[in-house]
Amino acid sequence: MQTELVGRETELAFLDQCLAEVLDRHARLVLCRGEPGIGKTRLAEEVLALAAGRGATGLSGVADESAGAPPYWPWRQILRSLDKLVDLTAIAREHELSADLAAIAPDVFAAGAAWTPANGSPEDRFRQFDAFGQLLGHACRCAPLVIVLDDAHWADQPSLLLLRHLARTLRDARLLVLVNYRATEPAPGSVIVELLREPLTRQLDLRGLPAEAVGRQLAMVLGYDVSASQVQQVHALTGGNPFFAGEVARALAAATSASAPLSVTANVREAISARLDRLSADSARLLRAASVVGPRFSLAVVASMTGLPAARCLAALDEAVAAGLVETGSSGGYQFVHTLVRDAVEAGLGTSERTRLHRTAAESLEELHADRLEPHLFELARHWAAAAVEGDRSRAVGWIRRAAEAAMRQHAYEEGARLFHRALDSCWSEYEDEGRVHLLLGLGAARHLSSDIPGGLAACGEAAELAARIGRPDLLAEAALVTEPVYGLAEVNGRIQQLCEDALRAVGTSSLERRARVLARFAEACDYLDDVETARPASEAALALAEQLGDPAVLEAALRARQLTCAGPDALDERSVVADRMIGLGSELGSPNARMWGHLWRVDAAFQRGDFAGAARDLEAAGRSAEQVRGPLARWHVLRGKAMLAQAQARFDDARRLAEEAFATLAPTGHPSAPMMRSALLSMTAHHVGYLAEGAASHDAVDSAVGDLTGPTAAVIQALAPAFWLFEVGRVPEAAALYRSCGPVTEWRPAQHSTLFCYATGVVLAVGLDAADDVARLRELLQPYAGEHVVSGAGPVGYLGPVDLWLGVAAGYLGLFADAIAHLEHAAKACAVAGAAGFHAEVQCELADVLARRDGPGDRTRAKALAGESLRQARVLGMPPVAAKASRLIERLEDARSASRLTPREREVAELVAEGLTNREIAGRLQLSDRTAQNHVQHILDKLDLPNRGQIAVWVTSHKMSMPVE
Numbered sequence: 029m030q031t032e033l034v035g036r037e038t039e040l041a042f043l044d045q046c047l048a049e050v051l052d053r054h055a056r057l058v059l060c061r062g063e064p065g066i067g068k069t070r071l072a073e074e075v076l077a078l079a080a081g082r083g084a085t086g087l088s089g090v091a092d093e094s095a096g097a098p099p100y101w102p103w104r105q106i107l108r109s110l111d112k113l114v115d116l117t118a119i120a121r122e123h124e125l126s127a128d129l130a131a132i133a134p135d136v137f138a139a140g141a142a143w144t145p146a147n148g149s150p151e152d153r154f155r156q157f158d159a160f161g162q163l164l165g166h167a168c169r170c171a172p173l174v175i176v177l178d179d180a181h182w183a184d185q186p187s188l189l190l191l192r193h194l195a196r197t198l199r200d201a202r203l204l205v206l207v208n209y210r211a212t213e214p215a216p217g218s219v220i221v222e223l224l225r226e227p228l229t230r231q232l233d234l235r236g237l238p239a240e241a242v243g244r245q246l247a248m249v250l251g252y253d254v255s256a257s258q259v260q261q262v263h264a265l266t267g268g269n270p271f272f273a274g275e276v277a278r279a280l281a282a283a284t285s286a287s288a289p290l291s292v293t294a295n296v297r298e299a300i301s302a303r304l305d306r307l308s309a310d311s312a313r314l315l316r317a318a319s320v321v322g323p324r325f326s327l328a329v330v331a332s333m334t335g336l337p338a339a340r341c342l343a344a345l346d347e348a349v350a351a352g353l354v355e356t357g358s359s360g361g362y363q364f365v366h367t368l369v370r371d372a373v374e375a376g377l378g379t380s381e382r383t384r385l386h387r388t389a390a391e392s393l394e395e396l397h398a399d400r401l402e403p404h405l406f407e408l409a410r411h412w413a414a415a416a417v418e419g420d421r422s423r424a425v426g427w428i429r430r431a432a433e434a435a436m437r438q439h440a441y442e443e444g445a446r447l448f449h450r451a452l453d454s455c456w457s458e459y460e461d462e463g464r465v466h467l468l469l470g471l472g473a474a475r476h477l478s479s480d481i482p483g484g485l486a487a488c489g490e491a492a493e494l495a496a497r498i499g500r501p502d503l504l505a506e507a508a509l510v511t512e513p514v515y516g517l518a519e520v521n522g523r524i525q526q527l528c529e530d531a532l533r534a535v536g537t538s539s540l541e542r543r544a545r546v547l548a549r550f551a552e553a554c555d556y557l558d559d560v561e562t563a564r565p566a567s568e569a570a571l572a573l574a575e576q577l578g579d580p581a582v583l584e585a586a587l588r589a590r591q592l593t594c595a596g597p598d599a600l601d602e603r604s605v606v607a608d609r610m611i612g613l614g615s616e617l618g619s620p621n622a623r624m625w626g627h628l629w630r631v632d633a634a635f636q637r638g639d640f641a642g643a644a645r646d647l648e649a650a651g652r653s654a655e656q657v658r659g660p661l662a663r664w665h666v667l668r669g670k671a672m673l674a675q676a677q678a679r680f681d682d683a684r685r686l687a688e689e690a691f692a693t694l695a696p697t698g699h700p701s702a703p704m705m706r707s708a709l710l711s712m713t714a715h716h717v718g719y720l721a722e723g724a725a726s727h728d729a730v731d732s733a734v735g736d737l738t739g740p741t742a743a744v745i746q747a748l749a750p751a752f753w754l755f756e757v758g759r760v761p762e763a764a765a766l767y768r769s770c771g772p773v774t775e776w777r778p779a780q781h782s783t784l785f786c787y788a789t790g791v792v793l794a795v796g797l798d799a800a801d802d803v804a805r806l807r808e809l810l811q812p813y814a815g816e817h818v819v820s821g822a823g824p825v826g827y828l829g830p831v832d833l834w835l836g837v838a839a840g841y842l843g844l845f846a847d848a849i850a851h852l853e854h855a856a857k858a859c860a861v862a863g864a865a866g867f868h869a870e871v872q873c874e875l876a877d878v879l880a881r882r883d884g885p886g887d888r889t890r891a892k893a894l895a896g897e898s899l900r901q902a903r904v905l906g907m908p909p910v911a912a913k914a915s916r917l918i919e920r921l922e923d924a925r926s927a928s929r930l931t932p933r934e935r936e937v938a939e940l941v942a943e944g945l946t947n948r949e950i951a952g953r954l955q956l957s958d959r960t961a962q963n964h965v966q967h968i969l970d971k972l973d974l975p976n977r978g979q980i981a982v983w984v985t986s987h988k989m990s991m992p993v994e
Contacts, residue, residue, distance in 0.1 A: 032248060033074050035241025035270075036067065039232060043075050043206070046230060047082060050204040051172055055228050057195050057205045059220065062234030064368055065271025068208035071234065072176040075206055084172035084204075085113060091183035092322055093367065096410030098403070099186050099440030100132045102177050103160070107133045110167060119166050120159070128159035128658075131438045132190075135403060148477055151659040153186075153439035154697050157193040158659070164194065165201050172202035179367070180209040185442035185478075188219040195226045196696050236268025245270060249277035271366055275299045278352070300372035303351060310336060311344040315353065319374035320385040320411075324363040332392035333385065387415035390427075405431040409447065416454055425451045425463070432470055436477075445474035445483075461498045465491045469503070472510045479698065485511050485523050492527055501534035505542040509549055513556040515701075516743070525553040544573035544582045548589035555593050558743070558779055567593040580617050587613065591629055595821035596780030597636060597813050603821065604633045620656035624665075627653065628823070631669050635676070635819040635827065636784075638862040643673055664694040668705055669824040675713050676827035678866035678905045683713045705825065711753050712826030716866045716907045719757045744770050745782040752789040755796055756909075767793045773805040781822035784810075788818045788834040795841045807838040814851070817862070829867035830855040837874060845882040852878060866910075869901035873914045880921055892921045930971060937964040941977055942984035 033040075046056040062068050076086035087109045089102030098104065110116060116136060120126040130137040131152075167173060177183070177191065191207070209220070211233075223229050237245070243259040254262075258280075266272035279299065304312055317333040318325040331341045345362060348354040353373075357363045364370040377385070390411035397404050409431035416424030432447035448471035455464055468491035476484030488507045495503035508527040514520050528550035535542050547570035554563035567589040574586035591606045607629035614622030627650035634642035647669045654662035671686035691706040711719075751766035770776060773794075778786040787810045794802035810831055818828035828834075836851035852875040859868035876894035879887040895917045902911035930938065933954075940950045951961035968980055 033067075033070055034244045034248075035237035035268075036071055036074070039071060039234065040074060040078070042230075042232060043071075044078055047075070047078060047084070047174065047204055050174075050202055051082060051084070053200055053202055055199050055201045055203045055205075057191075057223060057226065057229045058207065058232055059223060059229060060206060060208045060232045060234060061211045062208075063212050063269065064210055065269045065366065066234045066236070067270045068234055069178055070270070072178060072206055072208060075204075076174060076176065079172070079174035079204070082172070084174050084202075085110070085167075086174045086176070088176040088178060090178040090323075091180055091187065092324075093179065093182040096322060096407040097184075098406045099184050099435050099438050099443045100190065102180075102183060102187055103190060104133050104135065106175060107136050110173075111136055114167055114170060116163065116167075119163060123162060123166065125159040125163055128155045129163065131156050132160060134438070148436055148439060148441070148473065150477060150479075150697060150699075151661050153441070153477075154193075154661075155659045156439050157190055158197075160190060161194055161197045164203065165198055168198070168201040168203050172204075174204045175206070177205065177207045180207045184440065185219075186438075186440040189442075192219050192222055193696060195223055195228060199228050236266070237263075237270060237273070238268065239263040242266070242268055242273050245273055246277050246280070249274060250281055254280070271368060278303070298372075300353070300369055301376050303353065304373060304376070307347060307351060307353075308344065310340055311347040311351075314341060314344045315348055315373050316377060316381070317385055317388070318354075318362070318364070319370050319377070320382065320389055323367050323370050324357055324361060326361045328396055329389065329392050332396060333388045383415050386411045390415060402434065405434050409450075413450060413454055421454055425454050425467075428454060429467060429470070432474070436470070436474060439477075441474050441478035445471060445478055445480070448474055461494055462500065462503070465494050465498075465500065465503045465507075468494065469506055469510055472507070476511045481511065481514060481517065481520055485520055488527065489523065492530060496530065496534060501531070501536075501538065502542060504534045505531040505539070505546050507531070508546050512549075513553045515556060516746075518557060521553050521556040525550060525557060528553060540573055540577055541579060541582055544570050544577060544579075545585055547573065548582075548585045551589040551593050555589075555595075555780070558777055560593065560596070560780060563593040580613060584610070584613060584617075584619075584622055588625070591625075592822065593780075595632075597784050597816065597821060599780075599821075600633055600636055600816070603629060607633060614653070620653040621662075624650050624653035624657055624662060628665055628669065632819065632821055632823065635672070635824070636816050636821065638817045638830065638858055638864075640673060640676060640862050640864070643669070647673065660693045660697055661699070664690050664699075664702070665823065667693060668709065671709050672712075672819075672824035672827055675709065676862075676864050676867075678716065678864070678907075680713050680717050680866075680906060684710065687713070708749065708825045711749075712828065714753075715756065715828075716870070716905070716910060718908045719753070743782075744776050744778040744786050748786050748789045748793070751793055755793055760796070763793065764797055767797065773802045773809075781820045783821075784813060784816070784818045784831065785820065785825070785828065788828050788831070791834045791838045795837060800842065803838050803841050807835060807842070810835050810838070815854070815858070817858070827864070827867075829864060829870065830858040832858065833867065833871050833874065836871075836878070840874070840878040840881070845878055848878045849875065849882070865901065866905055866907060869898045869905065869907060869910050869914075872898040872901070873910055873917065876914070876917055880917065888921055892918060895921065930968065934964055934968050934971075937961065938968050938980055938984050941965060941968075942981040944981075 043058065046058055050056050060068050060071070072088065076088065079086045087106045089105035091097070091102050107116065117126070120129055120137060126137050164173065177187075180188070191205070194203075194205070207223075224231065239259055242263045243254060243256075246254045246259065246262060262273055262276050266276060304315065307315070313334055314330055314336070317330045321329055321333075327338070327341055327345070331338055334341070336344070345354060349356070353365060353369050354362050355365050364373075374382070390408055393404050393408055393411070394401070401408070405427070409428040412424040412427045428447055428451040432444050432451060435441075435444035435447055448467055452464065452467050452471065455467070468487050472484045472487035472491060474484075475481075475487060488510045492504050492507035495501075495507060508524070508531040511520075511524060513524055528546050531546045532543065532550065535546065537543065547566050551563045551567035551570060554560075554566060567586070570586040571583075571590050574583040577583075587606055587610050591603060591610070594603045594606065607626045610626030610629065611623055612626075614620065614624075614626055627646040630646040631643045631650065634640070634646060647666060650669070651666045654666045667686055667690035671683050671690055674680070674682035674686055687706055687709040690709075691702050694702040747766045747770050751763045754760075754766065755763035767790075773790065776786065776790075787806050790806045791803060791810070793799075794806060813831045814835060816831050818831055818834070819825070832851040832855035836848045836855060839845075839848035839851060852871055855871045856868060856875065859865070859871055872894045876891040876898065879891035879894070895914045899911055899914035899918065902908075902914060936954065937950055940953060945953065947961045947965060948958050950956070950965075951958045954961070956964075965977065965980070968974070969976070972980070972983060974980055974983060
């Protein structure tokens with residue numbers, strides 16, 4: 029029978045307020061922290077009762093400390109309970125969620141597919157989390173939900189990651205999640221720290237009860253009031269911990285008189301052990317077996333373990349219930365009244381007895397569930413791992429490996445890594461080397477998928493060495509294929525390259541399928557290392573082998589590698605061909621993922637050609653495929669493509685919105701490209717609208733963007749991109765330092781996909797820093813791409829206008845006015861055809877500037893017209909930097925026109941006026957009559973449309989009379 033909750037009025041009022049906010053559609057996550065026995069679970073029970081009174085549905089899930097629970101165990105319990113109240117299967121089917129939910133709750137939804145080291149991805153897990161969140165969101169619309177996650181300090185990492193996902197995505201749901209965890213245990217990873225930063229999170233620290241509340245608790249247990257001195261003594265002994273105080277109360281109840289001195293030890297485990305000693309032999313034997321099973325246990329398992337008849341087991345359990353050590357569970361079976369009771373019982377076991385009981389538990393589970401072992405794999409793995417002794421390790425390793433593979437099927441990658449590592453630790457000499465290689469491959473895949481890239485690569489390296497030693501080239505090839513290259517991580521990519529080289533030598537021509545796959549991965553690694561000379565022929569060989577084999581999966585891998593190695597501007601036509609082949613392969617296989625990638629590759633090619641209409645069509649097609657692929661990465665690729673199209677078309681509000689939407693889609697996965705691409709897209713927008721106008725692209729945001737792109741590698745783009753942004757906000761010394769860190773232009777080796785960006789931004793920086801030799805060299809490098817547009821060849825990053833724009837800027841700086849004008853005229857036409865309105869205004873301004881500087885017949889008139897049109901367009905589009913430049917140019921042209929109207933004598937007079945001379949003094953200096961000097965001054969005022977002599981002085985000072993003398 030549940031006792032009255034005492035001393036927690038303040039905490040209950042706080043949680044009641046949270047519940048009221050939830051009912052008003054403001055989700056709340058409460059992190060409740062306290063020591064063991066402080067009353068976290070009891071408080072949660074009271075909250076569930078409050079929720080029921082408010083018409084909310086209460087659900088609870090408890091993490092298991094025994095490490096034998098399956099991944100997502102607390103959430104599985106919650107789903108099971110919810111499924112009894114709501115038809116979850118129908119909801120999942122209606123919203124097409126079942127396939128993703130199968131991995132997290134195979135006992136509620138259909139089971140997932142088999143797992144091998146080659147499948148699984150962070151995308152799969154995100155889809156699973158997203159489906160779970162959608163399912164809870166639909167359930168919350170039926171009725172408010174209150175979820176209790178108890179003992180979260182024992183929760184597996186995937187369960188905590190799912191909790192973090194829900195906190196970030198269900199902020200407007202009628203959902204209260206109460207998370208209980210111990211303050212005395214290691215914090216459950218960094219997830220709790222991250223959760224504390226979420227706006228919906230509240231922290232609740234449970235502390236000991238005051239003395240008055242302890243007195244009330246003692247009276248409820250004993251049935252009589254305890255003296256004030258004893259209350260104070262108990263409060264001092266227990267620190268107000270309700271569970272400890274209850275143990276003291278039981279000790280008092282067992283004493284011979286109410287006034288007997290307290291003899292209970294401060295070590296609560298010893299107190300519980302003393303209670304265990306007072307039980308019958310059957311009851312004590314049963315509880316010792318149950319303590320090995322876990323906090324919750326079934327009668328069938330402990331009966332099988334002890335060999336006692338069912339009747340004697342029931343009697344023994346009744347005795348334990350009467351003693352307050354065990355209680356019946358909410359969903360059948362039995363459970364210890366507190367984990368501390370279970371801890372105390374297990375702590376009393378000797379090593380040999382504990383090992384024997386674990387083995388007995390494993391054998392009992394195998395016998396009882398022989399027809400359906402899958403749900404019990406994690407329990408079996410735990411028991412066999414604890415029971416294994418030399419000579420029987422292979423059996424333990426087999427069960428642990430099966431559990432690890434089950435975790436991977438459920439996308440619980442961190443749990444899979446833990447189990448694979450445990451299996452390797454359990455391997456002794458009798459476990460064959462081939463089996464160890466498979467374990468290492470599994471560990472490598474699990475670590476890689478849980479974002480431990482170096483750890484995954486280390487496991488694969490060890491697997492490769494062992495595979496080579498035992499003469500297994502097939503396994504050596506698998507070791508090279510588990511991990512994927514990562515942009516910017518040269519050490520990682522170099523190790524993958526080495527693994528591939530070793531595998532290619534070992535495989536030879538014995539397996540063309542493996543050779544093709546490894547060649548494709550080798551090409552990717554070489555490309556990421558900017559070794560294009562090696563990458564391209566490797567990808568070509570991989571593609572030729574794939575075509576010879578006719579294996580669609582191998583062909584898809586080879587096409588991916590080929591596209592990556594053709595990401596430079598020189599291979600534009602081949603990229604288009606590869607994209608078309610990928611779309612055709614996707615249609616043939618019915619693979620939306622392959623079709624999506626093919627269309628995305630065509631988007632890149634269309635942008636480089638300036639075909640915005642084609643890019644838009646392929647983005648729509650990619651979007652349709654991405655909807656079938658599902659998951660954040662697919663959606664992110666499409667959104668950033670749409671953001672870049674909007675930026676290129678001067679739809680700046682749309683560009684910012686889509687860039688932020690893309691970032692919000694991918695950021696929760698922790699993908700490193702999310703912030704970098706967001707910075708790049710916003711900075712390309714800021715190039716036209718102004719960095720300060722962006723808000724997010726202020727000087728602080730530029731610092732953040734610089735931090736995103738500068739890293740451990742020396743890639744040219746990683747210096748030039750932030751240098752370009754710094755230069756545009758006026759931080760010239762910092763921009764110059766980054767630019768010069770790239771070394772001489774002749775030594776630049778930009779990554780293929782960033783070639784055009786490097787040369788175009790290089791022109792801007794070299795012109796701004798007055799580096800004439802660099803400008804000349806960059807002009808030569810850009811010249812072959814005249815007629816194309818500045819984009820990345822490996823996915824949307826940003827659009828920087830036609831190549832001819834930057835060729836014109838370079839030629840204009842070098843004084844090659846005819847070339848500059850030809851390039852800029854071509855750029856203006858290209859912008860008009862493509863619909864690049866913002867760059868059209870910029871090109872017109874640049875062309876007007878070059879014409880003004882050439883100053884040939886009719887140049888000033890045309891320059892003024894172009895500058896005026898640029899100013900008009902820039903104002904309409906909201907482009908202050910371009911508008912300001914056009915205005916300054918128009919002012920300069922006007923001033924030049926005015927200055928050209930003055931005769932040489934009038935210019936002399938104007939200079940003397942600026943020196944402060946009177947008309948008489950000017951007449952004396954120039955040997956003129958006073959009347960003539962006065963006429964000259966009046967003519968100057970009329971021609972320059974100035975109100976007085978003082979403004980003549982201002983005009984002369986500002987222009988320094990630099991205009992040429994006619």
